[in-house]
Amino acid sequence: MVKRSRGTHMRRLPPDPARNSVAVGETTYQWELRHGAGTWPDGTPRGLSVSIWSERHQTRELILDFPARRFAAANPPQEELEEALQEAIPVAIDAGWVPESRGRRFRLELEEVED
Numbered sequence: 001m002v003k004r005s006r007g008t009h010m011r012r013l014p015p016d017p018a019r020n021s022v023a024v025g026e027t028t029y030q031w032e033l034r035h036g037a038g039t040w041p042d043g044t045p046r047g048l049s050v051s052i053w054s055e056r057h058q059t060r061e062l063i064l065d066f067p068a069r070r071f072a073a074a075n076p077p078q079e080e081l082e083e084a085l086q087e088a089i090p091v092a093i094d095a096g097w098v099p100e101s102r103g104r105r106f107r108l109e110l111e112e113v114e115d
Helices: 078-094
Strands: 021-024 027-035 049-053 062-065 106-109
Touching: 021 078, 027 078, 049 078, 062 078, 078 106
Parallel strands: 062 106
Antiparallel strands: 021 027, 027 049, 049 062
8 A cells, every 4th residue: 555645736836926926115015815705604705815925924924805895706807906905005004014024914804995
């Protein structure tokens, strides 16, 4: 019987930092989609969630939770997502996220914007 390591076929490659990066001011941040829009087990809508770092897995992680109505698709167009990230990152910094620091994740639930 051949013994195989478990779970190796399920590993994902990390996202390409050149493709998954967004510039805000003079700083470039790396991002990764945590999960797309969907529903919670109880049936309530769940919005898109994105992880952001100044340097991937080396600095403090920002988790942005977008409202369910912000993105209709589970995987929105990259341009639309990057525009939303450029708007949300300064809000997170104002709320207390220090991108260059290390430590516990900083989670920010974004509010629904009324037109």
